[in-house]
Every structure is written in structure tokens, then in C-alpha cells.
Amino acid sequence: MICTTLPFSILCIPSSAIQKDPRELIALESVVNVRCYELTALYFCALLASKGCGDRKLKPCQSLCKETIRSCGFFFDIFEAYHEHRDCTQFPNDSNNPNTFCIGHREVLNVRKMKLRGLCHEGFRCDKKRCIPMDWKCDGHFDCEDHTDELKCSQCPDQLFCGAGKCIAVEHICNGVFDCEWGQDERNCVRLSGEMGVIGEGMLELYSPNTTSWRPACIQSWDSELSATIICNILGYKLSSRSMLGENNKLLASVKYNQSKEYYDENKMTVYREIRYCPDTFLYPSISLLCSNFECGVRRRPQTIFRKTRIVGGRPSLPGDWPFLAAILGGPDEIFYCAGVLISEQWVLTAAHCTGGRKILGDLSEWTIQLGMTRRHSHSFFGRKVKVEKIIRHEKYNNGPVQHDHDIALFKLSEKLTFHEFLLPVCLPPPNMILKANISCTVIGWGRRNGLEGADYEPTVNEVQVPVLDRDLCNTWLKQKDVNITEGMICAGYEQGGKDACQGDSGGPLLCPMEGYRDR
Numbered sequence: 001m002i003c004t005t006l007p008f009s010i011l012c013i014p015s016s017a018i019q020k021d022p023r024e025l026i027a028l029e030s031v032v033n034v035r036c037y038e039l040t041a042l043y044f045c046a047l048l049a050s051k052g053c054g055d056r057k058l059k060p061c062q063s064l065c066k067e068t069i070r071s072c073g074f075f076f077d078i079f080e081a082y083h084e085h086r087d088c089t090q091f092p093n094d095s096n097n098p099n100t101f102c103i104g105h106r107e108v109l110n111v112r113k114m115k116l117r118g119l120c121h122e123g124f125r126c127d128k129k130r131c132i133p134m135d136w137k138c139d140g141h142f143d144c145e146d147h148t149d150e151l152k153c154s155q156c157p158d159q160l161f162c163g164a165g166k167c168i169a170v171e172h173i174c175n176g177v178f179d180c181e182w183g184q185d186e187r188n189c190v191r192l193s194g195e196m197g198v199i200g201e202g203m204l205e206l207y208s209p210n211t212t213s214w215r216p217a218c219i220q221s222w223d224s225e226l227s228a229t230i231i232c233n234i235l236g237y238k239l240s241s242r243s244m245l246g247e248n249n250k251l252l253a254s255v256k257y258n259q260s261k262e263y264y265d266e267n268k269m270t271v272y273r274e275i276r277y278c279p280d281t282f283l284y285p286s287i288s289l290l291c292s293n294f295e296c297g298v299r300r301r302p303q304t305i306f307r308k309t310r311i312v313g314g315r316p317s318l319p320g321d322w323p324f325l326a327a328i329l330g331g332p333d334e335i336f337y338c339a340g341v342l343i344s345e346q347w348v349l350t351a352a353h354c355t356g357g358r359k360i361l362g363d364l365s366e367w368t369i370q371l372g373m374t375r376r377h378s379h380s381f382f383g384r385k386v387k388v389e390k391i392i393r394h395e396k397y398n399n400g401p402v403q404h405d406h407d408i409a410l411f412k413l414s415e416k417l418t419f420h421e422f423l424l425p426v427c428l429p430p431p432n433m434i435l436k437a438n439i440s441c442t443v444i445g446w447g448r449r450n451g452l453e454g455a456d457y458e459p460t461v462n463e464v465q466v467p468v469l470d471r472d473l474c475n476t477w478l479k480q481k482d483v484n485i486t487e488g489m490i491c492a493g494y495e496q497g498g499k500d501a502c503q504g505d506s507g508g509p510l511l512c513p514m515e516g517y518r519d520r
Contacts, residue, residue, distance in 0.1 A: 027081035035457075036335045037071035038111050039064060039104060046103040061094040064104030067111075074331035074366045080357035124149060132378065133459055140166070140180060143378040173209035187320060188382055188421045190217075190234060192289060196418045197345035200237050200291035216286045228289055236298065236419065237291035244288045294419065297427035297514065299323065320382075321374055322444050322461055324426035328354055328411075328507060329368040334385075336376055336457055339445045339508030340369065342425045345416045350507035352397040352409040364388045369411060372423035374461040376446060382422035387414040396488065406488040427514060437470040441492060441512040445505030466492045468512070 032041045046060035065088035069076075076086065092102040120131040126144040136143050138153035140162045150160060156167030162180035172179050174189035191214065194202025205214040228243035299321065326340035326348045340350035348369055355361075365387065370376075372383030390412035397406045417423060429435075442465050446458045474491035475484060485491045492510060 024081065027079045030079040031072055031075045031081050034072075034075050034335060034337045036075050036331055036333065037068055039107050040068055040072055042104055042107060043068040049103070059091050059102050061100065061102035061104040061108070062088050062091045063094050063108045064102075065091050067108055071331060071333055071335075074361070075335070075337070077361050078330065078337070078354075078356050132375075136375070136378075136459075140182070141184065141375070141378075143375060170209050174207050184320070190231075191420060192235065192291070195416075196235065196420065197416055198292075198294050200232065200235055200289065200294070200419075202288065204231060204287045204289060222287070228287075231287075231289060232291035235291060236295050236424070238293035238295060239291065240289060241292055242290035245286070294425075296425045297324070298424065320422045322463070323372065323422050323424040325371075325374070325444055325461060325508065326350075327370040327373070327376060327446065329370055329385075330366055332366075334368045334370075336370075336446065338506045340411065341509040342371055342417070342423070343428055344425055345419065346413045348411040348413065349509075350409055350411060351404075352393045352407045353404060354507040355391050355393060355409050358398075360391050360393065364391065367391075367411070369413060371417065372420075376457070376459050382420060384417060384423065386417070388412065389414045400486075402484050402486050404489075405486050426509060426511070429512075435468050435490060435512065437468055437473075439468050439512060440465050441468055441510050442466075443492070443505065443508070443510060445508035447505035447508075466494070466510075468492045 028044050032044065043060050043064050046058070046064065049058055069086055069088060075081070092100045094100040094102055094105045098105055123131040123133050124137045126132045126149060127146055132143050132149065137149045138155070138161055140150070143149045153161040155161050155165055159167040159169055162168055162185060166180055168179045168185060173185050176186065179185050189207045191205050192200045192202035193205050193214075193216075204217045206217045208215045222245060228240035232238070232240040324342045326342055327336050328338035328340055328350060329336055338350060338354035340348040340354070343349050367388040369386050369388060370383060371386070388411050392410045392412070394406040394408045397408070398404065419425070442463055444461055444463045446461060469491040471485050471491060477495050478485065490510060
């Protein structure tokens with residue numbers, strides 16, 4: 001019952017209000033659990049209380065209704081909570097008279113004051129506008145735009161802290177040497193200046209940590225047969241179809257690629273170690289490339305030792321571990337409620353039930369897709385937030401007797417994305433592929449760990465391995481729960497549970513290894 005989450009009691013809730021429509025109560029609980037507004041539960045419980053307080057019925061204040069509808073109206077539609085009390089004008093107007101007899105006036109004011117003062121009841125204040133978990137401070141990953149979470153750490157007060165007791169100077173970033181335990185100092189160091197989607201095109205650029213900017217790379221030596229292909233491979237493309245050397249450019253960085261392709265396949269980090277700064281008095285040629293055949297599903301993450309923490313059968317992921325995972329955000333405050341997966345530079349795959357109930361919402365501006373991040377509350381140094389242009393559901397979704405059959409949908413993004421180490425597309429299985437039973441796959445997402453009432457979604461992506469199950473075996477296990485796995489579904493997990501997807505993981509991917517590919 002949603003009213004049990006309140007820190008105080010509201011009397012006069014009649015049993016008839018609770019038993020009248022269980023589906024409506026489930027929908028209301030779903031809206032509360034998504035945490036779109038701090039006082040949503042108070043509003044719903046005030047509605048129930050107004051039905052049973054005798055002659056002097058206690059109703060919610062108009063301000064409480066307006067704030068709830070503004071923040072959570074999107075989720076009313078998503079979860080089909082079509083409550084009759086969405087018209088706030090029928091409730092007592094407390095805007096001019098604070099002594100109006102209604103529920104919620106004081107609480108609404110308190111929430112407003114707390115937001116204005118920027119208080120963090122739990123966690124660390126970040127960029128003067130966000131709260132992040134306290135254990136993210138001085139953990140070796142930059143979560144704040146101003147880097148305050150990794151500054152003045154006891155381990156290294158005058159340098160950058162990058163975890164495991166390691167301190168580095170700024171000039172050690174993108175120098176071709178792994179100084180940090182998780183390799184975050186050598187990520188996203190090379191790019192093309194134009195586009196980097198299915199096709200990569202533009203001038204080769206290197207990240208300069210001293211100027212915190214991207215600078216054209218100058219070429220000291222160039223092999224016309226090998227160098228372009230090697231650089232395209234490093235950027236995630238299989239082929240190089242064009243390369244051009246420009247002349248007389250005054251540049252600040254240099255790169256030297258004159259070893260064999262096999263050498264760089266085995267020693268890719270050597271490429272970064274060959275980066276040099278060019279003296280200002282010299283002129284070097286620059287390189288323009290056209291790369292093609294982008295490789296999907298490749299996690300360009302250095303091989304490191306995972307932390308041993310176990311979280312509900314899984315483990316927390318590190319920033320950049322899952323570059324194709326998407327967070328589906330809804331409403332004016334961009335509240336997380338579902339996941340998805342990037343499949344191309346402009347399309348995200350998700351679950352159909354994440355797009356609403358019987359019909360898709362008409363106002364697409366209410367959706368935001370966040371990509372390139374594993375920590376939901378971190379500043380997006382390399383991630384993107386993109387609006388939605390179009391939504392396509394599976395034509396057979398919920399058309400049969402089984403709920404959530406063919407539960408799949410597509411978001412078309414309002415713009416094409418630029419790929420890099422933190423933002424990459426996943427591979428789709430070939431048509432008519434049969435997923436074999438007992439193969440080990442990975443579930444990832446921000447779902448709630450414990451499923452407790454009122455629990456928040458996880459701030460960090462969790463990952464867990466689960467086996468794919470034979471459909472008949474799965475139906476045997478689920479028979480007593482009156483659940484049927486159809487041809488439009490996949491079953492994975494364990495009979496006893498413990499390792500599984502959680503609430504909030506909806507729409508996220510089931511990732512299975514590609515046969516013959518070690519890293520995909």
C-alpha cells in the first residue's frame with residue numbers, strides 16, 4: 001500500500017477506496033515508485049482520505065495537485081493511472097491563503113525550499129546542482145564537471161586521484177601509459193574531427209590534457225599502405241577507403257605510425273606512446289581520413305581486474321564498461337524509469353511497455369534518451385542526451401492472450417550520434433538466429449537491487465551473468481505462477497532466482513557473446 005511509505009498517518013482511508021480497483025492502485029504505486037516527485041504518495045493518499053472523512057472531508061491542496069501533475073503527468077500516461085482527480089481546480093486553492101483546510105501545503109513549501117537551498121540529505125553536492133553518492137567521492141572517477149569529487153583527496157591533495165591509491169599529474173593523461181587501475185587516463189584520446197558514426201571522416205585529432213581541448217595531430221612519418229588502416233582500426237573501423245595529407249599546418253601534437261599492422265594489433269597502446277608535441281616553430285602535415293565498416297558490440301576497455309563487490313547476484317560496472325546502454329528518461333524533470341540499447345547512430349531498442357500502455361503518448365518531447373554513461377547522476381563528459389523523433393512498436397505487441405508478448409519497440413533519435421569509446425552500438429543477431437539453451441549471457445541495468453517498497457533505482461549499472469533456458473523447461477518452472485513464455489519471448493535465469501533483471505531494467509539488453517569473436 002502506497003500510504004505506508006509516508007512518515008506520518010493519514011486517517012479516514014476507507015477500505016472501499018482500496019478494494020475498488022486494484023489495477024488502479026497498482027498503477028498509482030508504479031507512479032510513486034518511479035520517484036518523479038517527493039510528495040506523490042502524499043497526494044494519492046490524500047485523494048483516498050478525501051473519500052472517507054465524514055462531513056468534513058480532507059482534500060489535497062491545489063498546490064500539491066499541480067506539483068504532482070507537473071512532475072508526474074508523463075508517468076500517469078505511461079502506467080495508465082487515469083485517475084479522475086487530475087483536474088486540480090476542484091481542490092482547495094492554498095496559493096493565497098496558507099490556512100486553507102487541505103493536505104500538502106506545508107510539505108510543498110518545504111520541498112521547494114530544500115531544492116532552492118541545494119541540500120543533499122544523503123551524498124555529496126556536485127556542481128552546485130546535483131547529489132551523488134558519498135562513496136563516489138575520491139573513488140578515481142570524475143563524476144562532477146568541476147572535478148570537485150576527485151580533488152583534495154587525502155591520498156593526493158595536489159594531483160588527480162584515479163583510484164587504488166594512485167595519483168597522477170595532468171600531463172600523464174593520454175600519454176600511452178596506463179597509470180590508473182581501470183585505464184581511465186588513456187580513454188577517448190583520439191578522434192576524427194568530422195563525423196564518427198557508421199562512417200568516420202575528418203582530420204585526425206588528439207586530446208591535449210594541458211589545454212583540455214582537441215588538437216590536430218601532426219604526422220612525422222606516414223606509410224601510405226598501412227598507416228590509414230591502423231588508425232581506422234584503433235577508432236573502431238575495419239577499413240580505410242581514403243587518406244589525405246595536408247601541408248603547412250602549425251600543430252601542437254604529433255603522431256607516428258610506421259610499424260606493421262600486426263604490430264599495432266598486438267600493441268595498440270604503443271600508438272598513444274608515439275604521440276609527441278610539435279615545437280611551435282615547426283610545420284608538419286596533418287592527416288584526413290575516411291573510415292568505414294564500423295565494428296558493433298566491441299567494448300574498447302583495457303583488461304583490468306574487476307572489483308569483488310557482489311550486488312544481488314551481480315557486480316557494479318565501471319564507467320565506460322557498457323557503451324551501448326541507454327537510459328530512458330521521462331517528463332520535464334527527465335526521470336529515469338526504463339533502459340534501452342543503442343543499435344545504430346540514430347536508433348535505440350527498448351521494451352514496448354516502456355512506451356506506454358494501450359497507446360503511445362502523443363507528445364514525443366516528454367522523452368529523453370541518455371547514452372554513454374554507466375553512472376546516472378554523473379556529469380556527462382562523453383555522454384549525450386537526445387530527444388525522440390519517432391517511436392515504433394512491434395505490430396503484435398499485446399495483441400494476443402499473453403501479456404507483454406512481442407514486447408519490443410524502437411526509438412528514433414532526433415539526431416545522429418557520434419561514436420567513441422563511451423558511446424558505441426551493440427550488435428544485433430542475424431535474422432532467424434536460434435539462441436541456444438545454456439549459453440551464458442549478461443543482463444545489465446540500473447534496476448532496484450532489493451525490490452523493497454520505496455527503494456530507488458541504482459545509480460550505477462549492475463551486471464550479472466545468466467544462462468539462457470529451454471522454453472519448455474522455463475514454462476514448467478513458471479506453470480504454478482500462471483506465466484507462459486511464448487515464441488515471442490526469451491527465458492534466462494535460475495529456477496531459484498537470486499541472479500536476474502530487476503525493476504528498472506525493463507528495456508535493457510540481454511547480451512550474448514558472438515561465436516568466433518572474443519571481445520564482442
